[in-house]
Amino acid sequence: MSATTKTLPESEPALLEARNLVMEFGTASGGVLTQKKSVFRAVDDVSLSVRHGRTLAVVGESGSGKSTTARIIAKLLPATSGSIFVEGEDVTDVSKDALRRFRRQVQVVFQDPFSSLNPRHTVDRIITAPLDYQGITVPGGKRRLVKELMERVGLDPDHSGRYPSQFSGGQAQRIGIARALAVKPKLLICDEAVSALDVSVQAQVINLFKSLQAENGYSIVFIAHDLAVVRQIAHDVMVMNRGAVVEQGSRDDIFDRPQEQYTKTLLAAIPTINPEWEARRRMNEQRVGAAT
Amino acid sequence: MVSYFLRRLFSVAVILFFVSFLTFVIFFQLSPDPAVMICGKTCTPERIEQIREQLGVNQPFLTQFFTFLGGIFAGRSYGAGEAAIHCAAPCLGFSFQTSQSVMDMIVSRLPVSITIAAGAAVLWLLIGVSAGLISAIKSGTWWDKGAMMFALGGISLPNYFIALVLQYVLVVQLQILPFPSTPDFAEDPLFWFQSYIMPWSVLAFGYASMYARLTRANVLDTLGENFMRTARAKGLPPLLVLRRHALRPSLTPIVTLFGMDFAGLLGGALITETVFGLNGVGKLAADSIGKNDQPVIMGVTLMAALFVVVANVVVDLLYAFLDPRVRIKA
Amino acid sequence: MRHDQKGSIPANHLLAVTGLGVRFPTPKGPVDVVKDLSFTLDRGQTLGIVGESGSGKSMTSLAIMGLLPKDAKVTGSILLNGSQTVDRSDAELRKLRGDSMAMVFQDPLSSLNPYYTVGLQITEAYRAHRNVSRRAARAVALEAMAQVQIKDPQLRIDQYPHQFSGGMRQRIMIAIALCCEPDLIIADEPTTALDVTVQAQILALMADLQKETGAGMIFITHDLAVVSQVAQNVIVMNTGRPVESGTTEQIFSAPAHPYTRALLNAIPRLDDDLEELKMVQEFTRPKVTPAAVTTS
Secondary structure: OHHHHHOOOOOOOOOEEEEEEEEEEEEEEOOOOOOEEEEEEEEEEEEEEEOOOOEEEEEOOOOOOHHHHHHHHOOOOOOOEEEEEEOOEEOOOOOHHHHHHHHHHEEEEOOOOOOOOOOOOOHHHHHHHHHHHHOOOOOOOHHHHHHHHHHHOOOOHHHOOOOHHHOOHHHHHHHHHHHHHOOOOOEEEEEOOOOOOOHHHHHHHHHHHHHHHHHHOOEEEEEEOOHHHHHHHOOEEEEEEOOEEEEEEEHHHHHHOOOOHHHHHHHHHOOOOOHHHHHHHHHHHHHHHHHO | OHHHHHHHHHHHHHHHHHHHHHHHHHHHHOOOOHHHHHHOOOOOHHHHHHHHHHHOOOOOHHHHHHHHHHHHHHOEEEOOHHHOEEEOOOOOOEOOOOOOEHHHHHHHHHHHHHHHHHHHHHHHHHHHHHHHHHHHHOOOOHHHHHHHHHHHHHHHOOHHHHHHHHHHHHHHHOOOOOOOOOOOOOOOHHHHHHHHHHHHHHHHHHHHHHHHHHHHHHHHHHHOOHHHHHHHHOOOOHHHHHHHHHHHHHHHHHHHHHHHHHHHHHOOOHHHHHHHOOOOHHHHHHHHHHOOOHHHHHHHHHHHHHHHHHHHHHHHHHHHHHOHHHHOOO | OOOOOOOOOOOOOOEEEEEEEEEEOOOOOOEEEEEEEEEEEOOOOEEEEEOOOOOOHHHHHHHHHOOOOOOOEEEEEEEEOOEEOOOOOHHHHHHHEOOOEEEEOOOHHHHOOOOOOHHHHHHHHHHOOOOOOHHHHHHHHHHHHHHOOOOOHHHHOOOOHHHOOHHHHHHHHHHHHHOOOOOEEEEEOOOOOOOHHHHHHHHHHHHHHHHHHOOEEEEEEOOHHHHHHHOOEEEEEEOOEEEEEEEHHHHHHOOOOHHHHHHHHHOOOOOOOOOOOOOOOHHHOOOOOOHHHOOO
């Protein structure tokens, strides 16, 4: 199964494909007085491909290189080596103009909604900023687009004049999503986009991503450390550890038939609720649901 | 260790080279012809040419610059033959005004500047750090507000103004202190102290204000750290929590800042020395600027730069010593 | 005892909290970050307190430890080993903190002082309560480090926090909490900052140590799955109020309160696809959370 994510039919190139990405950082180990220079490979020969309308989740623990990989394919960080293609076109080294076109197709949603939104700008201005950068004029006017986008992500359009600090964490994350959607991209790269949220809010944002994908066919690269969240949102999964790919495949392959020991360890470590209690609770729930 | 040290020394050399080059450009090339100045009123073109020859200012610019640098490391001679004056390394040239060796002038003034800087440093560290510390602990109280207002005053009031007011009140009106001068400590320690206390205080006032505000901010930051909560959760006595856990993280950045400030002052407290008429390096700089005595200006500038650049290295090493995260990388 | 006791609280409870309230003054008027919280905890037992951000769970732990900011007003009664701790002077509380009750915090890196060796940070906790020499305290620290399964304690005791991994740092924090053999351990999100594999190790370690020492534990977390594994009893909190409490089995197999049910439904699951993750209704969320009280 995992082979299908790597080799695609010539007729339909992947939306985004990355080949043999390597990211090296120079590090100094030892103290100031006993310094040794060495090279640290944060990303070690990572290849991935994202298909149209699908979600690829990249999972791993801290130091796995998943966020660095995300930043490389979002072109926020230049890789040491490797290449990136969008719909078959090489975008590894591109001019400023080409980068602008790239940003029109690929948008990023960050982990911390508050630090990634300018606190001095109104929601209105935040959401339309990518349009101004792209020089896009909107038929029907920006105001209408902002209203549409805010409704789309579940925010009250009347609040477009407010500042980020006037929103809760979940709402702020919705603003970040609305901003990413403004230029009508094809791919959303979500870097731990739900990790900082409370469980109830997290569920709402996951639902939002899923419904956006169902209705508009966005492709999503979903970077996360929480496997249970990944299970709910991903079609394909790539497991990373210490910069390298451990295993990749369809969601069910990874969760039901993991091949690598590391993946198995990771899955086994997830705390779960006693299944017997869960079964009883859900039975009760159905009974209550039927009664009302 | 060795490679780190060598790299730092190399960067020191590079910085000093550029500083000397820039000062050389500014003071030697963009200033009026020193030969005309030395020659005075009764001057002939031949005499000017003669002086130019002797000073070496008829040479191309770069030759002059490298002769100057050479003088610092190997010494140089002015003029030729019988009339040549030799200047031993480290040679910074001779004053246009007094014909004294610039090196000797600076070295003879240095003890005064060091005395002023060291005395002031003791004062501002004691007062500034403790005031900032108390303000942080009692933050929001009247003490805190009062001390910080006072400190704001200390930062905004110019040195010379405080100096003149103090001198007028304490020396002229109340006559409890002598006019500041630079007596020998060994002769009369009390008089020495009385003579220096005013310059120390004036100089320390501004620095103490700055250090108080900085200490306060650092301590407040540290008090909000999670490890402070851990320390309290251990049941440690409040004073131990403060002394052990809050002070070191708060004061480490101040130690390094202090190194730089102190080094800066060794190059002369220009205003304080001038206002009180104390013959330190700062007053030497002020006087030579007034008289356009280029070799002296050049010498003092280089000396000040040397102090600061060296202090920078010392401070970095000190920081590594004080902060285990810098000393030992994981 | 200054507080009237409602009913008779058996003296053998390790901890008995009755009608606990924590109130902060804010420019918009006082805010109750904890209200009407009552529970008991026995030796060897673990009580889980779950809730989302702003639920008051962390404030509860700080109230029991007496570590709340000075402007917080605590009401109600907290009986530790039968004696009242509310309204006690800080000097009296200090004798209890670190000795009969100890705390493990969320982020082990920022909770350890970067300027001192872990050895000093363990020994100072011990020496605050036991009048012993440096050498004797060091021996205790080495023992505690071995107890939390840190290899080569002789070598590592003189290292600094940044030289340890996240999981090892949390072991150090646990060693600090354990060195005086406390009766009560309060763990506030002790595994939230850790990787999932490390979390599993730390949870196992804590369970072992608790069995060994017989201490009572309050385990505070937002993670329902974690709490279901470690606690015998659970309190669910929301906006400072206890919503529901009971045995872990009760709470997880037959939750009574709509908030608990919604919370359980919101957990992403590993074993099943849910068409639509169910959501906690918006009405249960706090409208205003003053910045001053959202320390977690």
